[in-house]
Amino acid sequence: MSEQVWLANIFESHRKHLQAVAYRMLGSLNEAEDAVQESWLRLSRVDASSIENMGGWLTTVVSRVCLDMLRSRKSRREESIETQLPDAFTSQENIIDPEQEAILADSVGIALLVVLGNLNPAERITFVLHDVFAMPYNEIAPILGKSEVATRQLASRARHRIRGAKAMQEVDHALQRDVVQAFLAAAHAGDFDTLVAALDPHVILRDDRQAGSSRVTRGAVSLAKQVSGRAQKAAQLALVNGTVGIIVAPQGRLLYVLKFTMSHGKITEVDLISDPERISHLDLKVLNTDVPRYTDDDVV
Structure with a gap:
């Protein structure tokens, strides 16, 4: 088995997890697939033998890709409330797999996707990684380029906005x-x-x-x-x-x-x-x- 085939098989074993992370961050199956594909491209350009924790490395990479996509989306003022919800105003023809997206949306919860879309990019990344996927703050902080304390504050703000003042x-x-x-x-x-x-x-x-x-x-x-x-x-x-x-x-x-x-x-x-x-x-x-x-x- 060639090294490239081995690497592709390793990546495929993590694909579902990466897609789940990216979908919750982006709220769009199309964009999630793009983020996962970009993660594969970045993996293929590095020395994989130096990566001790492949799952952690890939989650970090896909999170950074999603953060860039969210920031770019915000700067273009094109947030869809998914702002919005996944592919909120696109035609069915543009959806990779409508049935798969429906299953994903159902598993996440429509209302949660709506509210996640109202968080700023850093809040959304922090909430998804920590509260949904249990990643520790000290691993999330470098992704955002913030301190661990600031990352905790982002998570707290995100929870408050999601749950509301009751x-x-x-x-x-x-x-x-x-x-x-x-x-x-x-x-x-x-x-x-x-x-x-x-x-x-x-x-x-x-x-x-x-x-x-x-x-x-x-x-x-x-x-x-x-x-x-x-x-x-x-x-x-x-x-x-x-x-x-x-x-x-x-x-x-x-x-x-x-x-x-x-x-x-x-x-x-x-x-x-x-x-x-x-x-x-x-x-x-x-x-x-x-x-x-x-x-x-x-x-x-």
Whole structure:
């Protein structure tokens, strides 16, 4: 067996792990594959016999590649909320393997991918390596070019942003969650009366996918008619700017966010946000709640 074939076999034994790391860092299967391939190219250019821990070396390399990609993406202001979610606004034809990406997104968790996309590159790398793959801080610090103390602080900030500040909002969130969950379930079931009951009589829906006067829907009855019986695809609850809302992300590709305004236990305003630039300014956090995920073909 030639040295190159031996090296390729060693690399293949680590490929799944490297792909898992890169996918969580980048949120895109296409980009993850690029990062893994770049890692192979770098390995093929060095003296592999001098590498004592091949798995650790490759994880470090793929992490550095991902960090460069995230920084480049940010500098071009092209973060997709994966900002976003994986391949958020690309066509199916551009996805290497839609089924594989769906499996990966499912295994990671759609909501977590959304929130990871809102972290800055250093926070994201630190959180993924330490909290997901249990890499010690002293090994992460050189990847980022920071001290171990600074790396710990990055991880702490990332955890706070992902989990959200819970203590002062638990009661409000519980009420909001009940109202939004009832709205979502009624939209799925076509329960017109329950939809109307969840809405303020003068509720307003603003939909940025529409143009002109059709962009706004006014009144509980009109809005209930519009959404009744039309399940939201891959919808689940999340915190949107600190209040309970909905993200809709089939197979890990974010379509839109529903942001709710409430008063006295009723929904008074609904903002449907699909524009990537607007989404990139939202603060999205995982909401720890067991909410059914509807996957019918129709979307609101």
